Amino acid sequence: MRIFPSLCFALTLAACGSAPIATVSTSPTLGTPAPRVNFADSAPHDFGLRGPHGHPVHGIDASRHQPQIDWQTARANGVTFAWLKATEGGDMLDPAFRENWRGARRAGVAHGAYHFFYHCRPAAEQARWFIRHVPRDAGALPPVLDLEWTPFSPTCTIRRAPGVIRSEARIFLDAIEAHYGKRPLIYTSIDFYRDNELWRVGAYDFWLRSVAAHPDEIYGNRPWTFWQYSATGAVPGIPGEVDLNTFNGNEAQWQAWLAANSG
Template sequence: MLADKKPHNGVAAAHKMPVQGIDVSYWQGDIDWQKVGDSGIHFAYIKATEGGDRVDPKFLDNWQAAKKAGIARGAYHFMYWCRAASQQASWFKRHVPEDGDALPPVLDVEWNFHSKTCPKRLKRDAAIAKIKVMLEAMEAHSGKRPIIYTDPKFHREVLEGEFPDHDFWLRSVAAKPEAKYRERDWAFWQFTTTGRVHGVAGPVDRNSFNGTRADWQRVLKKGCICKTTESVSSND
């Protein structure tokens, strides 16, 4: 079962794309990963670390159980702008296993306005410098080029025109990504935060891969996106 409690017409195309995924953290509680796989989910991104001193308490459980269920999975780190990037890189490497079967890691970059302890906002050049440190460290640790996750505001203020050699995972819950992000190719599309997936008790973020099933098999084989994806209109 794949559904959306509050579907938006602007993202209808995402539901029809052939390779579907979710992203999760401890907020989803206990997950029955076998049921998740049986529902039609092909991949999952699992929150691992945040800043330089927080580990998602469900990370290792989800990491191991998703793999056991046969679901391709990758780890993501949530960037804090008030901590040195070198500290965050060390924290990520300390807590994320080196696993050749994993998807490329993801660096989640957005402003930390929700945080009571780190609501900091940086100038563009300073933010880019921190991101570069993290991306280099994550690639050295995993052996795979990291993917960048972001939202429209942060992309517009910091990332537009930057990091052309990295794949992007874009949040857009009311329109196709190309309507929100200027001149940006993308690999993954987070299209709702109110998804429903068998095996997850409550709402969960749902995502689509920008390519065909054949493209996805190449991702799994090569361990990278490798610029093989096609347009959002793909539906084979």
């Protein structure tokens, strides 16, 4: 395992990779920025001066592929927020979702649920499935719609027309906004964003995947709120590799965003 050079920093000025894993005995206020970032990466990319190290608030996204997360340890080593996979399509609930939801809350990690969109199911049906399983928690982060192509799906590899995809996305987004009372976010990848002109969906905060360049270089003028910058991260307390993310702003801006979106 190589330490990710651009993440070798800590707000407490601890030496990267050499400080002992911190633990906490009581839960901090939900979403309070973690005291340091102690992440590593098995395949780091050098983003240069515009890398994620320029952003102080970091987090992860997690699913059943990260079983039995020690949320207290993850929090103490830099995880301020977590996006948790909840549902997929109209009949799949991630088996780790409920425990991750409870564990993140207990550790003081700001947390929200995301839905992986299945292109062979009606959007309204998928929204009902998500609502059935994700709590309406005023303190949680807004829900997220994950929009990607599914070329390796064993049951659904269709590529619908861009206009159809945008229309279905709006149906899902409108339904969950009405239920949770929060403006949802959209997660997407480079090819899906371009192929379907997702900037035309509407005025939503975007969570963008870009693991080999800064999002501004890939997505042009698209404003972004969260950036997924690695799929090969290593965080104390999390078994195996995990996706790493950062918030686009300083600590004060993060607190302001939280106040506006998770109250």
